[in-house]
Amino acid sequence: MQRNRFLGDILSTLFDRSSTISNIDDRRDIFELCRALLSEEGEVSGQKLAATVLSRYRALAPEEKPAFFIFLNDELDIDAKALVKLSVQYSVDPTPATFKALSASAEPKRQELLRRLNQPMGATTDIVAMRVDLLRIVKEHPDLARTDSDFVHLFRSWFNRGFLVLKAINWDTPARILDKIVAYEAVHQINDLDDLRRRLYPPDRRCFAFFHPAMPDEPLIFVEVALTQTIPGSVTKLLSEGRTPLEAEDAKIAVFYSISNCQKGLTQISVGNLLIKQVVAELSLAFPQLENFVTLSPIPGLNKWLATQTKDIEHGHIASAILDQSAAPQDIRAMAARYLLLAKRDNGMPVDPVTRFHLGNGAEVYDIHANADTSANGLAQSSGAMVNYLYDLSLTERNHAGFALNSIVAAAKPARVLSTATLSLKPKEITS
Amino acid sequence: MQRNRFLGDILSTLFDRSSTISNIDDRRDIFELCRALLSEEGEVSGQKLAATVLSRYRALAPEEKPAFFIFLNDELDIDAKALVKLSVQYSVDPTPATFKALSASAEPKRQELLRRLNQPMGATTDIVAMRVDLLRIVKEHPDLARTDSDFVHLFRSWFNRGFLVLKAINWDTPARILDKIVAYEAVHQINDLDDLRRRLYPPDRRCFAFFHPAMPDEPLIFVEVALTQTIPGSVTKLLSEGRTPLEAEDAKIAVFYSISNCQKGLTQISVGNLLIKQVVAELSLAFPQLENFVTLSPIPGLNKWLATQTKDIEHGHIASAILDQSAAPQDIRAMAARYLLLAKRDNGMPVDPVTRFHLGNGAEVYDIHANADTSANGLAQSSGAMVNYLYDLSLTERNHAGFALNSIVAAAKPARVLSTATLSLKPKEITS
């Protein structure tokens, strides 16, 4: 316990680091500075040089940034010819010396540049922000995807799961962090701190986030949890203002009703899977009486799919009715179930991205609700329907394997029954 | 300030992580488990699988460990043929897709294995310990150097300087950490905590260490500092029991008299350079009156070199006299100066490893003292001589460049004068 306090101490110091001041008198341009950072000079004055490069980068106008990434991409690329030679040599005689040369040759110099940039206080945040720019620029300069894959590679080491820190977010959290939660909530909008209070303050609400030691002000991803007595069918009700909160000790269900990735710069460095598992573990420990862990999730692709079904013989009339907002709740649920369980991409995987995420984590489709998200966004994307995914830790491994290897969509009885339910509006009846 | 406290909080949680329990019922052997961790199963149950592998590894007998590393080295190596094909393809047509495939193919699977192993609480410490084994085993299995270079590569990202945390070590530090300082002191032995008190407690002593957030109980490297009024010429005196301590505010000189690397497993991941610079920065800030930052360093190779000089026309008799402990202090100093400034390896670099370290950091040889370390070890390695290296931050860059590019050994006047001083024992006089 106190050991951790020392750890805390350790970390506090991280940002007391006599903040490296960039050298504003250095007249070299950013490319020269990068070359210097990679040279002998970088060995001994790396921290100052890195601070100078980062400050120079922050001062670039948007239209100047592509040139920086093109520099990384081209000048700091691998030497393919050398690599060919070394890999041939290695395939013949795999000595350690060849291996070492081969490894060095296979890694573009821009990776070492990024590692050397990551020395001054706050540099990690800067480098993650750099990738936000890159992800924008790569759309017009597709070749830069090479550089992007180096960012991803490096971030996978830096943000290795073992370095992430789970942290409860609540009303004892500094306002500075709460501001970030307000800003980053991606699923059910939060207007301001007083609105956030409703999500964090009541005894039956929890929120957890992952942080990285080098970015202590920046949550990476967070999940909002409601503790309830039954599996809920409506997020509108879950978040209603007038409701009477439950004592946490009386809860039977933990509902993950919102998961938000915060760092666009960490796209592809997925940690949502681990977050849910650790939160399940934390909550199980704190509230052993909890029986089920479910989500209450949006179905972002439902309406888009329904629009493709309006000419379909079996589904056409129902799909149109749903899109016209004239369908019965039961039909919405049934069609949503068909969508989730049966609509597949060419590779056999479900069309819905949220489904892919949770089933990839080993969850199963549990139940579907109509009129569950009556916000403008909820109606627009899924005609108000939402879905519960169930996390049964004793099954996640099997579910995941079935999904990953054979594209099997695990579903519990309620969802299975819905997906095979007779639709109330029969095509015939309507045409007649 | 309080922001840092939240950071502290973040880190505290790191080790509260509901400690992942390895699965003791898993009957698979460690190789099977590693393969599973790299497979789909590892995606979803990685933390548990990793804990199981690590616990299985810890239970291996010493003679079983080589097989584990051979498995990493051979089964989890790169596919050289694929790499040849892809690098040829890339040299012709450097598309992002090819680059991505090439990068993936150039990275041995053992790297991904290590990243996946690094998930449970304490895993980083385990993996660093793994390399301690590897460094021992590689001596008999030189091929394993391939695997070792992957450890180095990964550790360079994990222990990126930007993630290291400087921490003052003093009498308010938990005893658990102080025990480590006692154990790891490599230069001037510390017997126990009460001995350590003499190094930490007086107002004119400081100690700083680097830590990594994922190994909060383990200093990586530490430096002991004495605050003095003049540049000291004897560590024996510096550490003597009876001395009257100085008030820190009255000090003019900061003396780095001992630098110890703590983690054998982090060999080649050098951070001593950064440590010295950050400590100089911290001390300058806290005590603006400080005028000089010097080391009081051992000269580990002196006697060995003297032994090679006993037949030398110019140095022979002096060298013998020193080794016989019959030389005058001035001659010891002069010979040590010649050794430090002039004795070179084939590549033009100084013979002495400590010289190479400090000059590589941009320091210069400042002065040399006889009878400075009269411990058994001090007499054996350098006939009691020690050297001050001077860190003048306005010169480090220039010094480093001269040293790195042209092997120039920067030396201040006292050292230069000594190196050219006439030796008192002239060869002739003696032979006559």
Add this chain to the structure above:
Amino acid sequence: MQRNRFLGDILSTLFDRSSTISNIDDRRDIFELCRALLSEEGEVSGQKLAATVLSRYRALAPEEKPAFFIFLNDELDIDAKALVKLSVQYSVDPTPATFKALSASAEPKRQELLRRLNQPMGATTDIVAMRVDLLRIVKEHPDLARTDSDFVHLFRSWFNRGFLVLKAINWDTPARILDKIVAYEAVHQINDLDDLRRRLYPPDRRCFAFFHPAMPDEPLIFVEVALTQTIPGSVTKLLSEGRTPLEAEDAKIAVFYSISNCQKGLTQISVGNLLIKQVVAELSLAFPQLENFVTLSPIPGLNKWLATQTKDIEHGHIASAILDQSAAPQDIRAMAARYLLLAKRDNGMPVDPVTRFHLGNGAEVYDIHANADTSANGLAQSSGAMVNYLYDLSLTERNHAGFALNSIVAAAKPARVLSTATLSLKPKEITS
């Protein structure tokens, strides 16, 4: 630094104390329980008994509370006869034994009761809340002022200045504490957290509060500070939304524009004096370039006093004009200066309570501004006028002594000039 962390640790534990559970099965009424707490039973089971009394007290209906205080006041009073006897005895023969008996006899048993009540976690907060009730009830039961003076006596020891902790309140403070700041702001209302952000977030704003270790969630008093370049004449402008904030390093003046006592239960335990001094000390250290420390204070009694002046020969017409909102700013300033410098109570002290507070702290009246607080409240109490009190730490002692001993109102030139300025509306001119 780290020593403080251990202190932090110490305090953290304060509230981890396995929260004492009151004994809900104890059938005795609150009076019986108090007697038990004072008896032998209280010696050994004090913590549980105290928790039971406090929980019983919290459950009392408002109309039941007077009886509790009457019990304290009468049954737990001093034994006056015994005290007479002992004081006579002491005046004759002042032995330690008599002194001890006398001291014991002069202290009502209710003081010991309160000390014994203060054992379970959170008890201090409960006892402070108890006094809030008492201050209400004493109005109808004036005899209870005896009991109240025991609360005051005890609180003076418990909240001894040496135990108070100064704490910066900013955007890194937990939201729970910020909520309290919003609720307790007494001078210039804050609507919600997003409104508070304007007071805390900009770089030229500071806020400091005193806390007591046993009530960590409860600020006792706080002061809001604006850093400016000139002495400001309008709080409306100071708090305006559109303004461009200053860098703290560029400020010349620190303005204390709002001081709020938070704990009604600590009435008479004044710490505002110390708060201002410590904040001046903190700010001087952090920003050595600061030249002046002033307040921008309300003049709560101005309009009330003007109303008493409407028949006055010299002031009548001006006073009426001000109250009619038809006076020139300069006349408002002049009359406010006369009020602050010259309007006295029977005991020679200034009529205005805020003046008494700041002059009691050793400040001086510096300058007065019209149209400075144009809020409804500002217009109603002082026709929009506000005043700067100046804290010149080299003069506070002398000012305080002059004020305390001879009722001298220290005033700087601007205020003195205003107080003797010719009023623009001459009585004659108007009547003619």
Add this chain to the structure above:
Amino acid sequence: MQRNRFLGDILSTLFDRSSTISNIDDRRDIFELCRALLSEEGEVSGQKLAATVLSRYRALAPEEKPAFFIFLNDELDIDAKALVKLSVQYSVDPTPATFKALSASAEPKRQELLRRLNQPMGATTDIVAMRVDLLRIVKEHPDLARTDSDFVHLFRSWFNRGFLVLKAINWDTPARILDKIVAYEAVHQINDLDDLRRRLYPPDRRCFAFFHPAMPDEPLIFVEVALTQTIPGSVTKLLSEGRTPLEAEDAKIAVFYSISNCQKGLTQISVGNLLIKQVVAELSLAFPQLENFVTLSPIPGLNKWLATQTKDIEHGHIASAILDQSAAPQDIRAMAARYLLLAKRDNGMPVDPVTRFHLGNGAEVYDIHANADTSANGLAQSSGAMVNYLYDLSLTERNHAGFALNSIVAAAKPARVLSTATLSLKPKEITS
């Protein structure tokens, strides 16, 4: 959890307080300074004046200190005549005004002086140290006991149990605090930190201390605990070097084998009772499997009592034999039981002070062991015998009441049986 961290933060600041510097230029003597602190000057410059008084006090030579306390005792005493008048008046007409005047008059001005002294950083520690001096001086100046009783009175409010903080002391505790534990251990001497390690490091050892927020570096009292499987009969064995430690989870018994008061200046402000109860509560929570909480206590008065029994008809020969170290263990146990259960002071209370402490806390005498403390001190005071007192929380209240009201010494069967056991050495047998 994080709330506590803010609390920690609060406290950290306590000692960051821009350390009040005493005014070394103030020429007044300590008496004048005290008078000034009590005057108007003290209202506004109290912190600086207090720092000056305290620094002046620390500089007093031992022989100068009595005069200081005599000043407190005489000049700052109560005005007995005024008190007589007010108490008579109060006994006739108990108005609040009279009560207030009476209360003020009954409190010596030295109490207000001490409260005002307690403002600068570290003042509480200074004032507690002041009482250490006083307790020494009062022996030669018995009249100063009046002043001492004011220290006691004030300390009872300042060190109110509600303000004390329980803290685990272990190997993660700063060395500075551990030094204090080594120094203050009063029962079983600890030589140095490496000796302390044996008491704190093994998994079956615990140590807890009380701290006060204003004296964070100073434990007030601490208890050392051994976790065992059976009720131990020998502290020598408990502390033996070679022993194999138990896993805490396997323990059945918690043994309090050493309780040490640390602050001589807090004599009479007893908190040992509360410490034991809170530690029992903490341990019960952490290790629910614990069945019994016992002490292993010294019997400091045994040999002294035996010396009084050597002429006694029944006990004489046994007592002599024990003192001669020629008695059988069983006889030592029996005589010790008689001593603990039957040897009484005139007021009916047990002769042994440790017995009075634990029975006052509601414990009972459980069992007695010979050869339990074979240290020099153990042999000298109790011929090696020790005793277990049992804390059964369901009985403490009843035990305490019986003891406090009727001097009943609660004893469990083993102790009762021992106390009535036939002594093996019969008087007759020996004389014959």
